[in-house]
Amino acid sequence: MYVCNDCWHSSAVKLGKCSECWAFGSFSEVRGITGKSKKKGIATGQELEVTEKKSSQYIPLSDTELARIFPKWLKQGGVYLLGGEPGIGKSTIALQIVQQFTTQRVAYFSGEEQSDQIVDRQARITEDKQNEHMDIFHANHLEDILLTAETGQYDLIIIDSIQTIYSENIDNASGSPAQVKYCAEKIAELCKKKNITAWVIGHVTKGGEIAGPKYLEHLVDVVLYLEGDRYWQYRILRCIKNRFGNTDEVAIFEMTLFGLKPVYDLKERIINSANLTIPGSVLTVGIDNGRPVVVHLEVLLNKTKGKFPTRQIVGVDPARVNLIVAILERYLKANLGRFDIFVNIPGEFSFKDSGLDLAIAAGIYSQYKNIVVDKNLLFLGEIGLGGQILPTKLHEKRRKEMWEKMSIIDHQRMKHISELVNII
Numbered sequence: 001m002y003v004c005n006d007c008w009h010s011s012a013v014k015l016g017k018c019s020e021c022w023a024f025g026s027f028s029e030v031r032g033i034t035g036k037s038k039k040k041g042i043a044t045g046q047e048l049e050v051t052e053k054k055s056s057q058y059i060p061l062s063d064t065e066l067a068r069i070f071p072k073w074l075k076q077g078g079v080y081l082l083g084g085e086p087g088i089g090k091s092t093i094a095l096q097i098v099q100q101f102t103t104q105r106v107a108y109f110s111g112e113e114q115s116d117q118i119v120d121r122q123a124r125i126t127e128d129k130q131n132e133h134m135d136i137f138h139a140n141h142l143e144d145i146l147l148t149a150e151t152g153q154y155d156l157i158i159i160d161s162i163q164t165i166y167s168e169n170i171d172n173a174s175g176s177p178a179q180v181k182y183c184a185e186k187i188a189e190l191c192k193k194k195n196i197t198a199w200v201i202g203h204v205t206k207g208g209e210i211a212g213p214k215y216l217e218h219l220v221d222v223v224l225y226l227e228g229d230r231y232w233q234y235r236i237l238r239c240i241k242n243r244f245g246n247t248d249e250v251a252i253f254e255m256t257l258f259g260l261k262p263v264y265d266l267k268e269r270i271i272n273s274a275n276l277t278i279p280g281s282v283l284t285v286g287i288d289n290g291r292p293v294v295v296h297l298e299v300l301l302n303k304t305k306g307k308f309p310t311r312q313i314v315g316v317d318p319a320r321v322n323l324i325v326a327i328l329e330r331y332l333k334a335n336l337g338r339f340d341i342f343v344n345i346p347g348e349f350s351f352k353d354s355g356l357d358l359a360i361a362a363g364i365y366s367q368y369k370n371i372v373v374d375k376n377l378l379f380l381g382e383i384g385l386g387g388q389i390l391p392t393k394l395h396e397k398r399r400k401e402m403w404e405k406m407s408i409i410d411h412q413r414m415k416h417i418s419e420l421v422n423i424i
């Protein structure tokens with residue numbers, strides 16, 4: 001298998017020019033990528049021995065927001081991979097994890113930053129209480145890291161980041177697919193053997209994925225992404241793969257002067273910052289990785305100036321908006337073909353969620369009719385092509401997310417989209 005060093009596009013043949021990112025001469029060979037054909041020793045020809053039963057050991061986390069994702073805390077011997085864009089807060093979150101390790105020994109291997117930068121960052125997070133259990137190493141060589149981790153008898157090792165370390169055993173430059181895969185493999189091997197927990201940081205590629213997730217995913221136990229706009233305060237930690245628990249939770253933080261803090265009043269903030277006194281502005285509850293999130297949805301209609309109407313959709317699925325436009329034209333006789341339609345969810349939340357259908361319909365229709373929607377209404381529903389209102393996925397979870405005083409418009413309150421005229 002050959003892989004582009006720039007964008008990680010893979011190909012069975014060595015391409016002179018990458019068909020994805022158009023880089024020239026960027027392909028290098030990576031062996032045994034799928035891991036399927038890897039032979040693990042030879043058969044002994046003897047009956048198998050019963051494996052010793054061991055229960056898992058976890059290291060407790062007291063951070064309540066992180067505990068949403070790791071209800072059973074970090075597992076000893078587990079390998080965690082955290083991806084995210086530069087500057088998003090990956091090193092910060094790693095240090096916050098370290099703060100939870102009050103009695104265990106921790107090694108922080110940094111390939112990019114000097115130790116004073118790490119100490120400064122730690123001081124900001126902990127208000128100057130340094131973690132005595134953490135040793136900082138400036139390291140780039142894989143073999144040095146492995147040796148230090150093993151002989152130092154550490155319980156947790158932080159690798160910041162996987163792209164900055166390299167092994168002499170591999171010819172390619174650090175950060176290249178072959179290096180990253182080899183280093184991750186060796187780290188995982190050591191962790192399993194010595195029961196060390198590893199928190200590995202990875203940069204994301206141009207496409208927004210951890211460099212080579214396909215190569216790394218089967219090597220690690222948990223894959224996490226820290227997302228959010230660098231210039232916007234919220235940071236969302238999502239779990240994509242979890243061998244030790246579920247993946248249907250997200251943790252929401254904000255970057256403060258003292259590190260990442262959980263956001264407990266997200267609902268209040270969203271509602272308070274929402275202008276619900278203009279037509280097209282409605283409230284609903286979306287589901288992000290299993291977690292209900294209150295959503296303020298905005299719609300704007302403008303008379304089309306050109307030949308064809310435009311549709312600018314941010315935060316929701318454009319395909320669902322087109323579907324809803326067709327339904328409104330058919331059952332509410334709304335002549336939407338004459339309008340440019342803009343749909344937006346402020347903040348960096350983005351949903352591929354049919355449960356937002358009814359809110360989108362209400363937003364479009366209220367703009368069309370130029371009527372302000374009552375701010376105490378919450379729209380929850382999927383709309384069928386026949387105009388029927390259907391319950392949403394995780395409907396109860398969504399209902400419970402909102403205060404009881406709100407009036408919920410869902411499949412129990414209206415059966416068909418044509419009833420929207422009586423509601424707004």
Ligand code: TYD
Pocket residue numbers: 084085086087088089090091092093121124125255256257258259260
């Ligand atoms: P960092 O963890 O270094 O990001 P990454 O490792 O993903 O590149 O954090 C990046 C930004 O966060 C940096 O611009 C400074 C800011 N920051 C704060 O605002 N408050 C803090 O307490 C810390 C530690 C960082």
Ligand code: MG
Pocket residue numbers: 090091092160
């Ligand atoms: Mg960093």
